[in-house]
Each structure stands twice: as C-alpha cells, then as structure tokens.
Amino acid sequence: MFGKPSRTGRTLQYLALTGYLVFLGFPLVWLLSTAFKPPRELVQLHPTLIPSNPTVQNFVQAFTEQQLGRAALNSLQVSLASAVLTVLVALPASYALARFRTRLGTIALGWVLLSQLFPFVLLIIPIFLILRQVGLANTHAGLVLIYVVWALPFALWMLQGFVRNIPRDLEEAAAVDGASRLQVLRRVVFPLLAPGIVATALFSFISAWNEFFFALVLVKTPELATLPVALARFVGIEGTARLGPLAAGSLLATLPSLIFFAFMQRRLSSGSLAGAVKG
Template sequence: MRLRLGTVLATGALVLLSVYVLFPFGWMLVTALKTEQEALRIPSTWWPHQPTVDAFVVMWTRKNYGLYFLNSTVISLSTAVLSSAVGALAAYGFSRFPLRGGSFLMGFILTTQMLPGVLLVGPYFRVLTALGLYDTRTGLVIAFLTICLPFATWMMKGFIDGVPRELDEAARVDGCGWLGIFTRVVLPLSLPGLVATTLFAFLLAWGDLLWVSTLTHSESMVTVTLAIARTVQEFYVNWPELMAGALIGGLPSIALYLALQRWFVQGLTAGAVKG
C-alpha cells in the first residue's frame, strides 16, 4: 500500500516537472503562431485564435534567417568535427602510451576547460584582425576550439580507456600499426562516445553568443543566436517573430539531441558515474 502511495506521489511530481520543463517550449510555439496583435492581448490567450505561420515565413523571407542558419550550421559542424577528431587522437595517445608528462598534460587540458571565454576575447579580437580572420567563419571555428577541444579530449579519453587493451594486442598481431589500431579497433568501439562528444561540441558552438558578438561585425557572418539576441535588445520587439526565431535557433539542437539521445546521455553520464 505504501508503495502505491509512493508511486502516486512520484507520478504527480513527474507531471509537475514535465509541465515546468515543457511549458516554455509550448509557449514559444503558441506565441510564434499568433498574430502580433493577439500576442499583445491582455490577458494572454492560451491558444492562437487565428493561427498563422507568418512569423516563420518572415524569418526566412524578409529577414535573413536562412543565411544565419547556414552560418551557424557551417561553424558548429566544423567545430564539432575538428574538435572531436583532434580530441580523439589525443585521447588515444593519452590512453595507450606511457607518456612522460602525460598526467601533467591531462591536468593542463582539464585546467584549460576552466578558463572563461572573456579571458580570451580581447586578444582574439586583435590577433584575428592581424591574421585577416576577424569577421570570418574560420576565425570563429578557431575560437570555438578553445571551448570544445579540452572537454572533447577528456570525454574521449574516458571512452577509449573503456576499450579493452587486449583488442589492441589482437589487432597488432593481425598486422595493424598504431594508426590502424586507432581507426579500425578503438574508434569503432568507442563510437557512442564519439557521437556524444561530437554532439556536445556542436551544441556548445551552436549556442555560443560571446564569441560571435565579439569576432564578427558584418551582416553576412551573423549566426542564429546572435540574431535573436540582437532582436531582443531592440527597443521594439515583435514577439511572435522573436519566438519563431528562438524556435529556429533551438530546433537543430533539439533535433540532433533527440536523434542521438541514447548515445548522448550514455556518454554524458559515463564519465561522471565511472569509478
């Protein structure tokens, strides 16, 4: 009987939590589907009386969201692929070789995770300008490596440590060199980890506001997050359009996460739970 009561309470808590978690998303969508006039009605209407997708259409036609979306995608994908590839190589090195100074280097990489972005933005602004990379996508990818590469290395090390060394030996016997062991044995076996790492790097790059606000200035380099952050600071805000923009900005993260969530949650928690 007591167990039943516990289940009822837990189910109630779960319902409340779901409402808390999901309501803002629902409200974004409801607002985005309203006319501006209706969005500004007091009190708010719970459901759009004349649902319209105008806000979304405006984003893609009159405003430049197609371009912003492309910028965000190119930058985030490049960052994700680059940082997880370099991170995986390093993780393999740390995991499989008795490097002198190896633990010092791992500590160094862990510490770099703690450096705040604002410590670096000033020099970036100057150096990228000097290199002609200010206001370019390449410049942003370089900057995002500072956020993504350290944790990608750490995350991948956790996964590669989990691949039994006996398999390395077996592959070696079969004639694989070190690179072959890495690409044919270790990497395929830590694929869930690689997926999780790549997705995490993508989410970090996609969600950034600090670097895109400091390292770009022209309209052709604007990303989705920068676009919506700029809009909300304007004196006059069209809320249905802004909510449509916010949904567009959140959608790729949501879609990728939902598609890969099994590996992602597994990968995210593996390091924390291990040991």
Template sequence: MTTDPTLTRTRPGRNRRRRNRVGRGLQYLALAGYLVFLAFPLVWLVSTSFKPPRELVKLHPTLIPDHPTLANFVQAFTEQELGRAAWNSLQVSLASAVITVLIATPASYALARFRTRLGTVALGWVLLSQLFPFVLLIIPIFLVLRQVGLANTHAGLVLIYVVWALPFALWMLQGFVRNIPRELEEAASVDGATRLQTLRRVIFPLLTPGLVATALFAFISAWNEFFFALVLIKTPELATLPVALARFVGIEGTARLGPLAAGSLLATLPSLVFFAFMQRRLASGSLAGAVKG
C-alpha cells in the same frame, strides 16, 4: 492448528511483486513528469510562434492560439535574413565539429594509452582550462585574431570554437578509449596487424559512440554560441543565427515575442535534425571492432 506452508511462501512473493509494481509505476510517473517538464518550453515556444500580436499581450494566455498565423515566420525571415544567418551557423558548426573530432581522436588515444607524467599534466590543464570565463579571454583572443587577419571571419570563429571544445572533447574521448580492452589491440598485433591497421579496424569502430557524442557536443556548442560571435563578427552578412535572433530585442530590453519565438523555433530544428541523424550511430560501434580484430 497448523498452517499451510505453501501460504507462507506465496504471501511474501505476492507482496514483493506488489511492491515492484508500485515502484515501477512511481518510476514511470516520475519519468513522465520529467518529460513534461523538458517538453513544456518547446511546446510553449511553438505556441508563441503562431500567435498574433494581440494574443501575445493577453492577461491570461492560452496554450493553443485562437487565431494561428504565419506572419511571425515571414517577419523573422524578411527583417533579419535568418536564412543567411542559419547558413553561416551551419557552416561554422559543421566545420567546428569535424575539426574537433579529427584533432581530439588521436590526441585522446595518446593520452589514454601512453600514460606519462606529461600526459597527466596535460589532462590537468584540460580540466583547468574549463575554469576560465569568457570575459577574461575575449580581449586577448580578439587582439590575436586581428594580428593574424582572422578577425571578422568565419575561419577565426571556427578556430575559437575548436579550441574551446577541445578540452572537454579530449576528456570525454580518452574515457571511451580507456574502456576499450588492451587485449583487443594485443590480439590484433599477434595476428600481424600494424598499429595503424589496429586503430582503423579495431579502435575506431569501437570509438563510434564516443566520436558521435563528441561531434554532437562540438556542433551544438558552436550552433548555440553567442558571445564570441557577437564580439568577433562585425559584418552583418557574416552574423550567425544567435546574433541575428538577438536583434529582435530592442535597446530598452523590449522583445518582439512573435518573430523572436518563430526564429528561435527554426533555430532549434537543425540541432534536432543533426541529433536525430547522429544518434543512430551511438550504439552501432559497440562490438563491431571486436569482430573485425
């Protein structure tokens, strides 16, 4: 008895396609579970911010409030002046992001393109500086800022955030620079472009994703930072948003969950808006500079 050779060829193909569909389905299932895991804290935060005090102390809380209210948002704004604190955080975060990008861009290009012993030592120091804990640095930082008259000022806070974000920004950006082929710069120089023109027309457009990622990192780090702002800023009118939100927690550790959740929800919105605005630029510079060069 002979077997049809076409059957022996089609059966492995069907089995392979079936395995691929099962594997793809498991991947989608794992991705959906991961998204639910990430979204659940934000969903619960939204639910808590709209709950009245009675529902916050229920033994079996529900996800959807039975009697939603806006009283938590009103209380959060009237008691702690979250609007002013959010404006302070926005100014400090934007200034930190812009200054970090302006300093890290030429420095990362020099570290990536001019490989010297000094550059290797500098990269090692960049990594080593990330190991220092906040507690060891806060006292000397406060003393230095007080000597130069920048304690209890937003300028001093911006300076600290820029210095703290620069090591990681340099390390990240120099990786983007190394991924840009040197042949593009050589082709631009053959066409008569100067070093500055090459940087402006070839390198910077290709660095757009890295610059956006660096700006996002610096902005979110400054927006969410609490420890330095708590120690360095003493005037209530200059307090940033994380410090203002901490005032909803009492001395004994008891927290007013409603206003705290409402304020925390409002505190997440600028980061989401900034990310939504900037993420469009992540892929826009992938090959733009190669065409211009």
C-alpha cells in the same frame, strides 16, 4: 526506495511533481504558442495560452524579413567546421592519452578543470588581438578556430574515455595476426570508436551552435553573424507583433540541441557522458 509512503505522502509527492512540471513546462508551451500565433492574437489585450488560429506565417517572416535564414546558414557552417576539426585534432591525442600514461596527459586534463575558473573577459581581449594580427578577426575561420580550442579539452576527455573502453586485447590480437599499426587503427579501433566520434562531433557542434559571447565580440559584420547573435539583435527591435517571428526563430535555433540531447538521453540519465561503446 523509501518503502511504501503513506497516502498523504504520495499526494504531496504528486503535488510537488506537478509544481515542477508547471515551472519547467509552461514557459516552453508559451514559446510554442507565441511562435504559432498570428499578429492579431499577439497584440490582443489578453493573450491566450493556445492560439485560436495557428499559423506558420511567423516562421516564413523570421526567414525572409529578419534574415535569420542567413544566420542559420552561418551557424551551420561554423558549427560543422568546428565539429569536424575538433574530432580530427582530438583523435590522435585522445588515443595517446588513453593508451599511454604521460605527465602531459595529466596536465592537459588539469587544464580542463582550471580553465573553467577563468571568466571569458580575460581570454577574449588577447584572442581578439591575436586574431586581428593574423587577419582572422571578423571571419568565420577565426570563430571556428576558437570553438575548436574551446571544445578540445572536453572532447579529449570524452574521446579518451571511449578509447579506454576498447579492450587492448583486441588490438594486440590483430597485431599478432600480422596487422600493421595503421591497419589495427583502421580496422579495429576506428570502427569501435564510431559512437564516440559521433558523440564528440555532436558535442562540439552543439557548443559552437549555442555559443554567444565569442560570436558577439569577434564577428562584427551583420552578414556574418551566427544565429544566437542575430536573435539577440532581433530582441532589440520593439513591437509586440515582432514577438511571433522572434519565437519562431528561437524554436528553430533549439532544434539541433534537442536532437543532440535526444541522442544522448540514455547516457545523460545514467549520469556519465564517457559512456560505454556498447549500444
């Protein structure tokens, strides 16, 4: 793009790139390494970058002793429910937003931007009070409800982008051929919308899976805690030998979002999430 840089220019560029790779990569390598180190190597005076006797003991311990297994199941349950509900609720509205111009739609999208401004403290106290009133405080159902509402604005924005990419002519052609409104949606719109539905569901799943603040405040019973909350509690436990299982648990907690990002990689690198239906 900048033409042919000089040799020193190139060298400087590679030096800078190496710097970035070290800064971004080394903490990740350290997490991996800690997760596979046996206790003896964890407490060693001068730790090594690569474990000399790698073990999966930490993963076993994370699940048995710290009950991260239960927390992971809780997280899975809450995130799946959030993803399914978000899509079901967002689908009709995103269709309406994409196909008909209404003032309500503009207001809804404006709310997406505005709601970013407000710190969660303002929301959490009234939400906590509302949930307590209807008996949903300290339950997974309450948490799911909040996650759906929280993911909805972005999900709407994303899904209506996908709907917009389906040519209106296709729908009209099917209607001319005598298909009913419902048939048009079922046979034409939904199949073409499948990638968008998957992307929206994944987005909603991940934001629930990663969420920490609401889960920390709204769920008090330790048995109901989600994975991020369980991991954060785990951090408080002292002792260098504990770092192994902690790292192992953290690694597992990252897997779903890594899969999501691998899936979205192409859209991410092209800079727009509201990507095309193609592909």
